[in-house]
Amino acid sequence: MGKLREPLNDIYGDNCALPLALEAMGERWSFMILRAAFNGVHHFEEFQQELSIARNILSNRLSRLVDHGIMAREVMAEDRRKVRYELTQKGIELLPAMIALRQWGEKWGAGVASTPVLVDTRDEQPIGPVTMTAHDGRTLTYGELLWKHRSELQPLGQARVRMAPVAAE
Amino acid sequence: MGKLREPLNDIYGDNCALPLALEAMGERWSFMILRAAFNGVHHFEEFQQELSIARNILSNRLSRLVDHGIMAREVMAEDRRKVRYELTQKGIELLPAMIALRQWGEKWGAGVASTPVLVDTRDEQPIGPVTMTAHDGRTLTYGELLWKHRSELQPLGQARVRMAPVAAE
DNA sequence: CGCCTTTGGTTGCAATTTGCAACCCGCTGT
DNA sequence: ACAGCGGGTTGCAAATTGCAACCAAAGGCG
Numbered sequence: 001m002g003k004l005r006e007p008l009n010d011i012y013g014d015n016c017a018l019p020l021a022l023e024a025m026g027e028r029w030s031f032m033i034l035r036a037a038f039n040g041v042h043h044f045e046e047f048q049q050e051l052s053i054a055r056n057i058l059s060n061r062l063s064r065l066v067d068h069g070i071m072a073r074e075v076m077a078e079d080r081r082k083v084r085y086e087l088t089q090k091g092i093e094l095l096p097a098m099i100a101l102r103q104w105g106e107k108w109g110a111g112v113a114s115t116p117v118l119v120d121t122r123d124e125q126p127i128g129p130v131t132m133t134a135h136d137g138r139t140l141t142y143g144e145l146l147w148k149h150r151s152e153l154q155p156l157g158q159a160r161v162r163m164a165p166v167a168a169e
Numbered sequence: 170m171g172k173l174r175e176p177l178n179d180i181y182g183d184n185c186a187l188p189l190a191l192e193a194m195g196e197r198w199s200f201m202i203l204r205a206a207f208n209g210v211h212h213f214e215e216f217q218q219e220l221s222i223a224r225n226i227l228s229n230r231l232s233r234l235v236d237h238g239i240m241a242r243e244v245m246a247e248d249r250r251k252v253r254y255e256l257t258q259k260g261i262e263l264l265p266a267m268i269a270l271r272q273w274g275e276k277w278g279a280g281v282a283s284t285p286v287l288v289d290t291r292d293e294q295p296i297g298p299v300t301m302t303a304h305d306g307r308t309l310t311y312g313e314l315l316w317k318h319r320s321e322l323q324p325l326g327q328a329r330v331r332m333a334p335v336a337a338e
Numbered sequence: 339c340g341c342c343t344t345t346g347g348t349t350g351c352a353a354t355t356t357g358c359a360a361c362c363c364g365c366t367g368t
Numbered sequence: 369a370c371a372g373c374g375g376g377t378t379g380c381a382a383a384t385t386g387c388a389a390c391c392a393a394a395g396g397c398g
Contacts, residue, residue, distance in 0.1 A: 008197065008201070012201075015281075015283070015284055016204070016271065016274075016281070016283040016284065017271050017272070017273075017274030017275040017278050017281040017283045018200060018201065018204055018267065018270060018271040018274055018283070019201065019274075020274040020278040020281055021270045021271060021273050021274030021278075022197060022200055022201070022270070022274075025270070026195075026196070026197045026200065027195070027196075027197070028177065028191060028195045028196070031187060031191055031195065032177070032181075032187065032188065032191070035185070035187055038316070039316065040316075043345080043346085044345070044346050044347075045344090045345065045346075048346095053386090054385070054386045054387065054388095055346085055347070055348090055386095055387090055388095056347085056348070056349085056385085056386075056387090057384095057385065057386070058347095059346080059347060059348080060384095060385095069277075079344095079345090079394075079395070080393080080394060080395085081344065081345045081346075081393070081394045081395070082344090082345065082346085082394095083345080083346065083347095090277050092311055093273055093276070093277075093311075094273055095301070095311060096269045096273075096298075096299050096300065096301055097266055097269035097270045097273055097299075098187065099301060100265045100266035100269050100299065101187060101190045101191070101194070101266045102185065102186050102187040102190060103186070104186075104190050104262055104263055104265075104266055105185075105186030105187055105188075105189040105190030105191075106186040107262070108238075108259050108262070109186050109189040109190075112184075112185070112186040112189055113319065114184070114185040114186045114187070115184055115185065115318060115319045116316040116317055116318050116319065117316070117317050117318075117319055117322065118301075118314050118315070118316060118317075119314070119315050119316075119317045119322070119323075120303045120304065120307075120309060120313060120314070120315075121313050121314065121315050122303070122313065123303075123323065124315070124317065124322070124323040125303070125304045125322075125323060126304065126322065127301055127302065127303055127304065127309060127314070128301075128302040128303060128304045128305075128306065129265075129302065130265050130266075130269065130299055130300065130301050130302070131265065131299065131300060131302055132264070132265055132268060132287075132296055132297075132299050133296065133297040133298065133299070133300055133308070134289045134291070134292075134294070134296055134297060135289065135294045135295065135296065135297045136297075137297065137308070138289075139302070139306070140289060140296060142261055142262075142264060144289060144290050144291065145287050145288070145289070145290065145296070146287070146288050146289075146290050146293070147207070147208065147209075147285040147286070147287060147288075148285055148286050148287075148288045148293065149284060149285050149286075150282065150284045150285065150286055153286065153288070153293070153295065154288075154292065154293040154294060212374080212375090213374065213375050213376075214373090214374065214375075217375095222357090223356070223357045223358065223359095224357095224358090224359095224375085224376070224377090225356085225357075225358090225376085225377070225378085226355090226356065226357070227376095228375080228376060228377080229356095248365080248366075248373095248374090249364080249365060249366090250364070250365045250366070250373065250374045250375075251365095251373095251374060251375085252374080252375065252376095339398105340397105340398095341396100341397090341398095342395105342396085342397085343394100343395085343396080343397105344393105344394085344395080344396095345392100345393090345394085345395100346391105346392095346393095347390105347391080347392085347393105348389100348390080348391070348392095349388100349389085349390070349391090350387105350388095350389085350390095351386100351387090351388095352385100352386090352387090353384105353385080353386080353387100354383100354384080354385070354386095355382105355383080355384070355385085356381100356382080356383070356384085357380105357381090357382085357383095358379105358380095358381090358382105359378100359379090359380095360377105360378085360379085361376105361377080361378075361379095362375105362376080362377070362378090363374105363375095363376085363377100364373105364374095364375095364376105365372105365373085365374085366371100366372085366373080366374105367370105367371090367372090367373100368369100368370090368371090
């Protein structure tokens with residue numbers, strides 16, 4: 001493979017984790033494959049039909065996702081022709097990013113109603129927006145945020161605030 | 170331009186907003202440009218130096234972002250050589266998606282510490298993880314979620330729950 | 339066992355995109 | 369008038385994408 005398209009994390013490496021994430025997911029199809037996977041798609045032909053993606057590209061992308069540890073590839077025992085692609089924990093944790101993107105698309109695209117919908121098991125109501133939270137769990141709006149250089153961070157004041165159960169998995 | 174790379178939303182259109190979002194942001198550089206913009210970068214040369222991106226590509230990407238209403242392009246009055254690129258509200262609202270991606274990269278990349286850091290103006294502490302919330306504002310974990318087809322949604326029960334101040338802007 | 343089918347890929351090739359470098363052009367400052 | 373800056377465009381080579389055809393290891397079956 002090439003050196004023309006130099007990996008983003010080679011360029012920006014230690015400065016920011018975004019390029020690193022993009023190296024794995026920053027392609028047109030990666031999120032679509034992820035979405036299909038979340039929707040219960042597990043096999044090559046299923047992905048191919050769901051997404052109308054070229055077979056060689058699909059092959060390439062699945063390999064890449066596997067290489068990045070986002071999906072796991074397993075040859076099935078009972079029928080060794082079949083290969084099962086499954087999201088790993090690392091892949092599952094891309095859900096907030098994917099949903100955030102989807103919600104943004106819903107809000108700003110001309111009234112697209114995505115299906116299927118993610119609902120709360122408690123009451124089967126659709127979930128709310130993906131939000132940014134403070135270290136104590138409060139939901140933060142853009143206006144309450146500030147960029148700080150890593151060097152000028154406040155040391156965490158003595159346990160004035162207790163860490164909220166800030167779930168992620 | 171071509172018909173080889175058919176727009177994702179042409180294919181999946183009304184089914185899901187994700188392809189629509191990806192049509193605008195699903196390229197290697199888009200999120201990097203967005204990141205720079207959030208970091209206060211406004212001018213062509215600044216982007217170019219920050220990102221080490223080829224000038225023609227940068228030009229193309231900025232145009233695309235402007236076309237999609239994510240950034241606004243304004244020729245500056247006091248020096249008509251200069252052009253100022255600014256995030257629109259639509260662009261600003263990509264922040265949760267970008268942060269989610271970055272946090273994912275931080276968690277799963279080999280200990281990359283992103284700079285600058287987004288902090289809560291209240292106490293200048295770094296923000297917590299981007300989370301999915303229920304319609305009532307509760308933070309949801311992956312295990313509390315379920316995919317439902319749009320047709321089998323529960324009608325919202327009589328005001329048993331009050332809508333939480335589910336901030337977004 | 340031979341032969342067909344399914345599954346998950348490769349391969350060959352043309353069209354498109356990316357990236358580097360050089361060039362361009364309308365301001366501004368002097 | 370003229371050098372230099374800001375923000376691009378252009379030409380070309382290398383890489384990626386996509387279509388369509390081909391391939392091959394299992395399984396099914398008469």
